[in-house]
Amino acid sequence: MTLPRPHRHDVLLAVASPLAGLVLWGLGVYSNGGRNLLPDWAALVPLSVLAVLELVRRSAPRVAVAIGTVGVIADQFTVGNLATVLIFTDLMYAAVVYGKPAMARRLPVSTGLVTVAVTIAAVAWLRTPQALLIGVITGIVSFGPALTGATLRNQREATVAARLRAQQTTLLAEMDRAQAVVAERARMARELHDMVANHLSAIAIHSTAALTIDSPATSREALGVIRENSVQGLAEMRRLIGLLREAGAEQEAAAVPSLDGLDALLGQARTNGSASGLEFVLHDDRPPGEPLPAPVELAAYRIAQESLTNALKHAVPGTVTVRLTRGRTGGGMLTVQVDSPHGDRSGPRAPGSGAGLIGMRERTELLGGEFSAGPAGPAGSVWRVRAALPAQEKAVRE
Numbered sequence: 001m002t003l004p005r006p007h008r009h010d011v012l013l014a015v016a017s018p019l020a021g022l023v024l025w026g027l028g029v030y031s032n033g034g035r036n037l038l039p040d041w042a043a044l045v046p047l048s049v050l051a052v053l054e055l056v057r058r059s060a061p062r063v064a065v066a067i068g069t070v071g072v073i074a075d076q077f078t079v080g081n082l083a084t085v086l087i088f089t090d091l092m093y094a095a096v097v098y099g100k101p102a103m104a105r106r107l108p109v110s111t112g113l114v115t116v117a118v119t120i121a122a123v124a125w126l127r128t129p130q131a132l133l134i135g136v137i138t139g140i141v142s143f144g145p146a147l148t149g150a151t152l153r154n155q156r157e158a159t160v161a162a163r164l165r166a167q168q169t170t171l172l173a174e175m176d177r178a179q180a181v182v183a184e185r186a187r188m189a190r191e192l193h194d195m196v197a198n199h200l201s202a203i204a205i206h207s208t209a210a211l212t213i214d215s216p217a218t219s220r221e222a223l224g225v226i227r228e229n230s231v232q233g234l235a236e237m238r239r240l241i242g243l244l245r246e247a248g249a250e251q252e253a254a255a256v257p258s259l260d261g262l263d264a265l266l267g268q269a270r271t272n273g274s275a276s277g278l279e280f281v282l283h284d285d286r287p288p289g290e291p292l293p294a295p296v297e298l299a300a301y302r303i304a305q306e307s308l309t310n311a312l313k314h315a316v317p318g319t320v321t322v323r324l325t326r327g328r329t330g331g332g333m334l335t336v337q338v339d340s341p342h343g344d345r346s347g348p349r350a351p352g353s354g355a356g357l358i359g360m361r362e363r364t365e366l367l368g369g370e371f372s373a374g375p376a377g378p379a380g381s382v383w384r385v386r387a388a389l390p391a392q393e394k395a396v397r398e
Contacts, residue, residue, distance in 0.1 A: 006059070010055055013054040013090065014051050014052065017047075017051050018048060020083045021044070022044070024082055025047075032076060037077050043078040043080055043084070046072065046084050050087040051087060053067055053071075057094035058094060065092060068088050089144070096145075096149030097149045104153055105150075107146045111143040115138045115139040118135050193359055199232055200229075202226075203226050221275070222275065257298060257301040257302070258294075258298070259304075259324065266281075269311075282323075283322070283323040285324060286334070287326060290391075300336045302359075315383070318340075320339070320341070321337075321339045323335075324336060332391050335388050336385075338385045339376070339383070340383050342380060360385065360387065368390055372385075372386050373385045
């Protein structure tokens with residue numbers, strides 16, 4: 001097993017600490033001056049061993065503490081060297097700061113227990129007040145560095161956790177911003193499609209009719225319808241562009257379409273669909289005097305508008321029926337149902353991309369409602385669009 005290269009600070013400690021110990025030993029400054037069990041030079045052995053352990057204080061803290069403990073105990077049987085004790089305190093501190101989490105948790109507890117045990121044993125053995133100093137010194141040498149290391153390590157971990165939370169918060173904020181941008185773009189796309197598609201579809205159908213039917217009267221009528229839809233489409237486009245450009249406090253409140261405008265919407269559909277043999281009928285079966293939330297009104301109007309646009313594009317000659325119903329209990333559900341003749345259509349028709357159905361489904365689901373579209377009736381002779389929207393304010397999703 002190859003140990004990693006020592007940190008430059010550890011190398012500096014490994015060089016400076018024994019030099020300091022040699023100076024103290026040369027000056028005759030001993031920590032245990034009254035003990036002559038071994039020659040004076042014996043104090044240099046624990047000093048040298050602990051100085052070498054400084055090189056592995058980060059890479060092998062468990063080994064450094066174990067050998068260092070033996071070394072500092074051995075130092076007590078010599079004349080002693082203060083540098084040896086100081087090196088041991090640094091090894092204890094480094095073991096908590098750089099060691100594994102389990103070791104960092106155990107060392108402060110174990111050194112604290114050792115300090116208490118040594119204090120009790122010294123008092124029981126010597127039975128003098130000065131015996132308490134042995135416990136104090138033991139705590140300073142072992143428990144103090146371990147507690148200091150634990151405090152520093154906890155602060156570092158808290159700093160890392162705070163930095164990680166800040167990064168996560170920033171990431172979540174960026175994700176929320178991106179989702180808000182996507183949602184706003186989708187909303188703008190739905191509004192643009194619902195506002196302009198009806199006029200452009202009518203223009204496409206009548207221009208195709210004018211090109212395929214060689215009749216001055218038909219061409220004049222088609223050109224009139226084209227001009228009317230062009231003017232209205234441009235007005236809607238200018239209004240939408242104005243809303244986008246002038247967003248702010250000074251912007252005038254724009255009128256939000258509501259179900260009260262369905263009569264005018266069907267009147268325009270009758271004009272645009274007359275050349276295709278389409279008739280349009282409205283059945284409003286809602287109970288009078290019960291207002292609806294503005295988001296529900298707008299969604300119901302846009303769904304009816306897009307359904308009429310699809311009928312102009314794809315329906316065969318016949319009657320297009322728009323029906324509004326509302327449940328009478330607990331606020332009920334507002335149901336918008338549009339039935340148009342379904343079959344193989346001859347003559348001019350405008351192409352479709354399916355964006356209208358997607359937009360209607362999104363509008364319904366954003367309000368927590370249910371949407372369906374597909375063939376219905378005998379042999380699929382009717383194309384039915386049905387949207388059930390919550391009619392209570394508290395049921396509308398923000």
